[in-house]
Amino acid sequence: MKTCGKNKQRYNCIEWRNHEARRVKEYILITLATIPYAIGIALFLDPNDLAPGGLTGISILVNRLTGIDTGSLFFILNIPILLLGMWKFGGKFILSTLYALALITFFTNVLQQYEPITHDRLMAAVAGSCLVALGMGVVLRCHATTGGMDIIVKLLRRKYPYIRTGSLFFMLDTFVVMFAGLVFRDPEAMVYAAISTTITTTALDKVLYGHDGARLIYIISGKEEAITESLLYSLQAGVTVLHGEGAYTQQKKKILMCVVDKKRAVKIEEIVKETDRNAFLIITSANEIYGEGYKNLFQEKI
Structure with a gap:
């Protein structure tokens, strides 16, 4: 009986170590994933007046109306949604989401001090969307979110598991893109934002679910x-x-x-x-x- 107890304790210890190793790996991946996400926003989408949808797009719109840093707005607007996420998913989930959110806010504010990589809106829409989708996809695969609409989509996925994540993002982002057209009063910006949203949701599904292989x-x-x-x-x-x-x-x-x-x-x-x-x-x-x-x-x- 003592041997059995020792074996069980050893097994639990190994399981705990494996769990901790996985968590460390996930946090490393989250850290790396927030960099392309922030680059996509700060050096491609934001400087070209492209609101790609979601809370990122809303933050860019409010920035134009108030002048508050996009990264800081992204964090502030996330607070009520994070409280909802904590209620539905628990503290561990929110801890990793807060970590991702803090890094995105930090990297976005730092990178906005630099010149944008391009002023070509089409190139900005394509490159920025792919970078945002890459970062968001990796974070979601690590059982965290980048905050904002990610949490709303995660809640909707529980109720409608047959709808893919990218499709849910697309439906929600459409409203933000339409609102962006009214704020910027620029039909061209709205078209490119729609292109950006389409690319982001498509690329996100590829990152999350892989190719049809x-x-x-x-x-x-x-x-x-x-x-x-x-x-x-x-x-x-x-x-x-x-x-x-x-x-x-x-x-x-x-x-x-x-x-x-x-x-x-x-x-x-x-x-x-x-x-x-x-x-x-x-x-x-x-x-x-x-x-x-x-x-x-x-x-x-x-």
Whole structure:
């Protein structure tokens, strides 16, 4: 019993160390991610009167009306939303968000003292949006947020998990972009801000969910054993055998199912063609995959 107790204590100690190591890694990544985020705002979007949406865009608009630093406004406007986040997500979540928020405020205010990298609005919209999306995506992957609309979107994701994060941002940001057009009285700025918002939300989804790199494949063939052997030993692809039945013929059939990357999907297509030209092959995109070798089934949706 004592040995069991010691083993349990040792296991808990290892788990605690692993958890702390993950938290340290996350804070390092958050620190690095806030730099491109601040560069995107201070050196691209803000100096070109591009309000990209969200609380960042609102801060830029209020800056034009009041003259208060954009970074400081971003922090002030976040306070009521942070209180809402603390109520819904707890203290640990808010601690990492406050850390990210403080760094963004600091870096943005420091970088605004320098000349903007470009005055070309199209280039500013593209580069600034990609940098903001990169920073925001990494922070979200570290189970924190950059404050503002991120927290609102995280709350909405709980209620509507089938809507992607980027799509929710786009819906909320549209209102900010329209308001920006009224404040700046510049249709051109509104168009570029809309471009910026579209790029940000698209790039954000790529950072969070990755590219559509997986393929779900179904194979129905009279030579399933030969195909299975090629998939298992030539491609090292996992294969699941499903048992089906033809609705018209009522003939029993084995259906091969596997999930692979794009590169191996092409090779599987070649193997099937070479083995059985009469095979029935279905290749479709796999949006999200959970389980061994893929995403953790119990991990919170970002």
